[in-house]
Structures are given as structure tokens and as C-alpha cells.
Amino acid sequence: MKKLMNSPDTLLTESLRGFSAAHSGLVTVRLDPMFVTRADAPRKGKVALVSGGGSGHEPMHAGFVGMGMLDAACPGQVFTSPTPDQIVAAIEAVDGGAGVLLIVKNYAGDVMNFEMAAEIAEGAVETVLTNDDVAVEASTHSQGRRGVAATVIVEKIVGAAAERGDDLAALKALGEAVNAGSGTMGVALTSCTVPAVGRPTFDLAEDEMEMGIGIHGEPGRRRVAMMTADAIAKEIVGAVVEDVKLAKGEEVLLLVNGMGGTPLLELYGLYDAALRTCGDHGVAVARSLVGNYCTSLDMAGASITLTRLDGEKAALWDAPVHTAAMRW
Amino acid sequence: MKKLMNSPDTLLTESLRGFSAAHSGLVTVRLDPMFVTRADAPRKGKVALVSGGGSGHEPMHAGFVGMGMLDAACPGQVFTSPTPDQIVAAIEAVDGGAGVLLIVKNYAGDVMNFEMAAEIAEGAVETVLTNDDVAVEASTHSQGRRGVAATVIVEKIVGAAAERGDDLAALKALGEAVNAGSGTMGVALTSCTVPAVGRPTFDLAEDEMEMGIGIHGEPGRRRVAMMTADAIAKEIVGAVVEDVKLAKGEEVLLLVNGMGGTPLLELYGLYDAALRTCGDHGVAVARSLVGNYCTSLDMAGASITLTRLDGEKAALWDAPVHTAAMRW
Numbered sequence: 001m002k003k004l005m006n007s008p009d010t011l012l013t014e015s016l017r018g019f020s021a022a023h024s025g026l027v028t029v030r031l032d033p034m035f036v037t038r039a040d041a042p043r044k045g046k047v048a049l050v051s052g053g054g055s056g057h058e059p060m061h062a063g064f065v066g067m068g069m070l071d072a073a074c075p076g077q078v079f080t081s082p083t084p085d086q087i088v089a090a091i092e093a094v095d096g097g098a099g100v101l102l103i104v105k106n107y108a109g110d111v112m113n114f115e116m117a118a119e120i121a122e123g124a125v126e127t128v129l130t131n132d133d134v135a136v137e138a139s140t141h142s143q144g145r146r147g148v149a150a151t152v153i154v155e156k157i158v159g160a161a162a163e164r165g166d167d168l169a170a171l172k173a174l175g176e177a178v179n180a181g182s183g184t185m186g187v188a189l190t191s192c193t194v195p196a197v198g199r200p201t202f203d204l205a206e207d208e209m210e211m212g213i214g215i216h217g218e219p220g221r222r223r224v225a226m227m228t229a230d231a232i233a234k235e236i237v238g239a240v241v242e243d244v245k246l247a248k249g250e251e252v253l254l255l256v257n258g259m260g261g262t263p264l265l266e267l268y269g270l271y272d273a274a275l276r277t278c279g280d281h282g283v284a285v286a287r288s289l290v291g292n293y294c295t296s297l298d299m300a301g302a303s304i305t306l307t308r309l310d311g312e313k314a315a316l317w318d319a320p321v322h323t324a325a326m327r328w
Numbered sequence: 329m330k331k332l333m334n335s336p337d338t339l340l341t342e343s344l345r346g347f348s349a350a351h352s353g354l355v356t357v358r359l360d361p362m363f364v365t366r367a368d369a370p371r372k373g374k375v376a377l378v379s380g381g382g383s384g385h386e387p388m389h390a391g392f393v394g395m396g397m398l399d400a401a402c403p404g405q406v407f408t409s410p411t412p413d414q415i416v417a418a419i420e421a422v423d424g425g426a427g428v429l430l431i432v433k434n435y436a437g438d439v440m441n442f443e444m445a446a447e448i449a450e451g452a453v454e455t456v457l458t459n460d461d462v463a464v465e466a467s468t469h470s471q472g473r474r475g476v477a478a479t480v481i482v483e484k485i486v487g488a489a490a491e492r493g494d495d496l497a498a499l500k501a502l503g504e505a506v507n508a509g510s511g512t513m514g515v516a517l518t519s520c521t522v523p524a525v526g527r528p529t530f531d532l533a534e535d536e537m538e539m540g541i542g543i544h545g546e547p548g549r550r551r552v553a554m555m556t557a558d559a560i561a562k563e564i565v566g567a568v569v570e571d572v573k574l575a576k577g578e579e580v581l582l583l584v585n586g587m588g589g590t591p592l593l594e595l596y597g598l599y600d601a602a603l604r605t606c607g608d609h610g611v612a613v614a615r616s617l618v619g620n621y622c623t624s625l626d627m628a629g630a631s632i633t634l635t636r637l638d639g640e641k642a643a644l645w646d647a648p649v650h651t652a653a654m655r656w
Binding site for chain 1: 329331332333334335340342343344345346349384386387391515534537554556588590591593595597598599600603617623625626630655656
């Protein structure tokens with residue numbers, strides 16, 4: 001295993017220290033317990049959004065802390081849930097008196113620890129669970145579907161609504177609606193390598209890929225021979241359109257998300273294929289995002305997400321955001 | 329070789345088509361000859377900035393087309409210079425009557441083709457050559473030093489000055505000053521794989537890295553045993569500080585740039601190491617950038633750039649920019 005690091009034991013702390021220095025003024029990073037908040041937290045009278053999960057998915061979630069998105073993020077060790085004390089400390093640091101909404105990807109460890117934190121923390125705390133991965137109905141890491149790249153879209157849209165002053169109940173309902181209107185599926189061309197493990201999580205032959213991969217390297221639907229970008233887009237977009245029950249003429253956000261080891265040249269090519277496939281289904285792509293947002297360490301591969309943009313969702317997507325990884 | 333594509337022959341066109349669709353309203357993409365311009369080009373009375381080079385370094389350069397940065401970018405095939413007719417067409421499309429400044433990385437093919445285009449094109453055309461790579465004095469691809477990641481910084485700072493109305497001579501002088509005040513060196517942990525070739529450009533053992541790598545996989549200073557992030561930062565920052573003759577107390581921009589296959593978790597860790605090393609040299613890091621900006625396809629690795637921020641350079645760096653890959 002070769003990684004740009006001093007040791008697996010110090011990588012996360014050093015990375016967060018670097019993140020803190022590179023984005024000082026925008027975020028405040030605490031190392032014990034570990035969490036990242038907006039530099040201007042707490043925001044009085046605003047519902048605070050808190051997310052988190054295992055590290056290794058950067059820029060998710062710390063890269064989405066800032067105006068118009070998250071108030072705090074709690075990074076666990078690589079692919080390991082943050083602990084309840086981290087989450088409680090983050091909640092307390094950003095609670096502005098209007099309640100706290102937790103945005104949690106549906107993995108057993110995350111669900112348990114965020115739930116525990118919600119019970120311990122004082123004040124009103126609600127939770128939105130994301131489970132947009134249509135690949136498998138249950139996995140080695142979760143009961144029910146996994147939460148993956150649509151989490152970024154939930155955080156952006158709900159973040160915009162929180163910024164304009166929506167209350168806790170409305171934000172919870174909005175987050176659940178965005179999640180319900182979203183579907184994602186991914187492919188892996190290579191495995192990721194967890195720093196502390198030092199060898200690839202799984203093996204793929206030189207002519208194979210994993211269709212429906214999870215963001216921790218969990219198995220997907222099946223191991224298949226390498227497919228073209230068009231065939232990958234066709235299978236994924238087809239599965240998502242069916243799952244989300246997108247009707248002809250409906251508007252969507254199309255996210256082509258890199259897993260960390262795939263260059264932009266390929267991601268934009270896959271986006272082109274996904275866009276054409278959406279056209280074949282009569283689905284109108286009204287907003288787009290292409291890049292590395294919900295990654296799996298150094299895995300080569302990508303996921304495709306469609307999110308239904310009904311109601312105010314497009315306007316909330318367009319609303320200003322100022323974070324390390326998303327800004328407009 | 330596994331890549332998200334339909335075929336090596338169509339990858340670039342499909343990727344540009346995807347880029348065009350994902351950023352419609354911001355850029356206009358022409359496919360024959362191939363170039364990308366600001367959607368609002370030409371801007372009357374403004375000096376137009378045109379860059380380009382082989383593809384495979386995304387987001388450079390098309391990702392930097394937009395307000396406050398480039399007016400046009402000409403992508404060649406992967407690791408292949410754009411042709412003079414592409415460059416001439418781009419120049420003519422963006423020339424707003426105040427002249428055109430070409431920003432060219434110092435590679436033999438690019439230098440020759442941009443020179444030829446400058447001769448063919450009508451109107452005032454000047455050139456800034458970037459050659460910030462301190463690793464080697466000459467390479468397999470260039471006479472003299474290679475132009476690498478500081479090109480991004482030249483494009484941003486000169487782009488801001490062009491936006492406020494500086495004239496052609498002033499912009500050329502500014503670009504040359506930014507380049508002269510910049511130094512970069514990179515490391516590769518893995519080779520890139522050129523799609524049309526289908527196999528890695530070079531081989532690296534599981535415990536080796538290449539110090540001083542070029543962005544096309546050209547050899548660097550030496551093949552060495554894998555080093556820690558601290559040791560890498562120490563060697564690179566030391567080489568750059570010496571080369572650029574940075575004195576104690578001087579302010580710099582610190583760019584930690586991913587080569588395409590290295591995740592943000594590691595890049596921020598390397599940034600932390602580079603920042604500490606700058607401190608050891610008494611150099612003050614006043615601005616920072618961390619991410620994939622000047623890549624080498626799917627290569628794992630990173631480069632570190634320091635740019636002296638004297639005069640107005642920090643203010644020009646801070647000026648608004650609205651492109652696909654850089655926005656504030």
C-alpha cells in the first residue's frame with residue numbers, strides 16, 4: 001500500500017488539521033472530540049444541521065460545512081462511525097435554540113450512534129436518514145438500503161431551507177422528501193484500500209467491475225465484465241428511474257460522482273452518457289453536478305444519482321452556499 | 329486497462345460534450361475545431377486570455393474558463409498539443425479588440441503550436457510561458473523546465489487583472505512575474521494510463537515512488553523508496569524555497585495539487601505537512617488551495633507549489649472568479 005501519509009494512525013488528525021488551516025475563517029475544527037463547525041456557529045434562531053460518518057468519503061461531510069449547508073460534521077475514523085460523544089459535542093456547539101436536524105446515512109453504526117447522541121443531547125433533535133442506494137435492499141453494513149451520494153443533495157437543499165429560516169419539522173419533512181425522490185447506484189473499477197488495513201478490500205480482475213458497489217467496498221449486485229460508459233449509464237439510470245418512479249417530463253438533478261480515483265475526464269464522459277440515457281427515459285435534467293463528492297478513498301469508479309426536483313427544490317439547490325467543497 | 333469510457337477514440341469528445349452540458353450558460357464548447365470559450369465571449373475592450381494543452385490534466389484548462397480567469401481553452405488529445413488551427417479559432421472567437429494573451433506550459437509541442445497560431449492570428453497576441461517545475465532542468469517533453477501546477481495560479485491572478493482592465497503588456501509582465509515567483513515539484517505513487525495506450529506509462533514497485541514526476545509521467549529526479557508525507561513535504565518545499573529564493577517572512581500561496589488518483593483525505597494531510605515545513609523555513613502561507621487542479625489522468629500522487637505573493641497578487645487571487653472548477 002502506498003499513500004501520502006505519515007502513518008495510518010495519524011492520517012485523519014493531520015488531514016483535519018490541514019483542512020482547518022486551509023479553510024480557516026470558514027470552519028472551526030476540534031480534535032478532541034473530533035468535529036468541524038461553521039466558524040460563525042452557533043447561529044441564533046436557525047435550525048442547525050449536523051451530519052457525519054466514517055472518514056474516507058471526503059469531501060463529505062466536513063467539506064459541506066458552511067453557510068447554506070451543514071452547521072457541523074463529525075468525522076469518525078476511516079469507514080467507522082463517529083462516537084456519540086463527538087456527535088453530542090457537535091450538537092451542543094451549533095445549537096442556536098431552534099433545534100438540531102441530524103442527517104445520517106443508513107449504516108448500522110451511524111444510526112445507532114446518532115440515535116444515542118440524539119437521546120443524550122438537550123433540546124429538540126430530529127433525524128433524517130438517507131438510503132438512496134438502489135443497488136441492494138440490505139447490505140453487510142446496513143439494515144435496508146445504504147445512504148450514499150444523494151446525502152450531499154439532501155444536505156444542500158435542506159441547508160438552503162435552514163438558512164432561510166424553515167423550522168425543524170419542515171426541514172425534516174423536506175429532507176425526507178429529497179431522499180425519497182433520490183436514487184443512486186455506483187460501479188467500482190478498483191477496490192479502495194483502507195489505510196489501517198493496508199491491502200485492497202476486495203479483488204477485481206483486470207477485466208472486471210462491481211456493479212452496485214457500496215462506498216465502503218461492500219458488494220453490489222454482481223461482478224461483471226467491464227462495461228462501456230453507455231452500458232453503465234443505461235443500467236444505472238434505468239434502475240434509478242424505475243425505483244424513484246420518475247415519469248416522462250419530470251425534472252431531475254443529475255449527479256455523476258467520482259469515487260476518488262477516477263479523473264474528471266472520465267466523469268464528464270459518464271455524465272454525457274447518463275444525460276443521453278435520461279433523454280431516452282424522457283426525464284429532463286434541470287440541474288447537474290459532476291465531481292468527487294461522496295468518495296470511497298482511492299477507489300476508481302463512480303455513482304450516478306437522480307433527484308426529483310419538484311416544488312421548491314431547484315430554487316433551494318440554486319441558493320447560495322459557501323463551504324470548502326461546494327460554493328456558489 | 330479499465331476506464332469509464334466507450335472507447336479511447338471518443339472519450340475526449342464525449343467528455344467535452346458532458347462538460348458543455350453540465351456547465352451550459354457558463355461556457356460554449358466547439359468540437360470542430362475543438363475549443364471552449366466563456367459563454368459571454370468576446371468581451372469588448374478586455375484582453376482575452378487563451379490557454380490549452382493536451383487533455384488528461386482536467387480541470388486544467390477548460391475548468392478555468394469563465395469570469396475572472398480564461399476566455400478560452402484549447403484541449404488537444406490526451407497528452408498531445410492542440411493544433412494551430414484550434415488555437416487560431418479560439419483566439420478569433422474571444423478577441424475583444426484589446427489583444428490576446430496566450431498562457432502556455434513549456435512543452436515542445438505546445439510552444440511550437442501556440443507560436444504558430446500567434447503568427448497566423450490577426451491582432452496583438454502575446455505569450456506567457458510557464459515553467460515552474462523545479463524537479464529537472466530539461467525533460468523528455470521540454471527544453472528547459474516543464475510548466476505544471478503554477479499555471480493554474482498564473483491563470484487566476486492574470487485573469488483577475490484582465491477582468492479589471494489591465495492592458496496586454498501589463499498582463500504579460502504580471503504573468504511572467506507570477507511564474508518567476510513560483511516553484512513546483514511532484515511525486516507519483518502510481519503511473520497514469522493513457523487511454524489510447526492501454527497500459528501504465530511506467531512501472532513502480534509496491535514500495536517505490538517517483539520524486540519530481542512530470543504531469544505526463546515523464547521521469548523526475550529519482551526513483552526512491554516510499555517516503556512519509558513529512559519527508560516528501562520537506563524535500564519538495566525545501567527545493568522550491570531554494571529555487572524561488574524565498575526569504576524569511578515572505579508571503580506565499582501554498583497549493584497542494586492532486587494528480588487525479590489521490591483522495592482529498594491524503595491531500596489535506598500532505599497540505600498539513602507542507603504548511604509545517606513552510607513554517608520551518610520562515611515562509612508565511614497567506615493563501616491556500618488544496619485539490620485536483622493540474623492532474624495526470626488517474627495517477628496517484630501530488631505536487632506542491634509555492635507562489636510569492638508580493639505586490640497585488642494576493643488581492644488578485646482573492647478577486648471573484650466564476651468557472652467550472654474554481655469559484656468564489
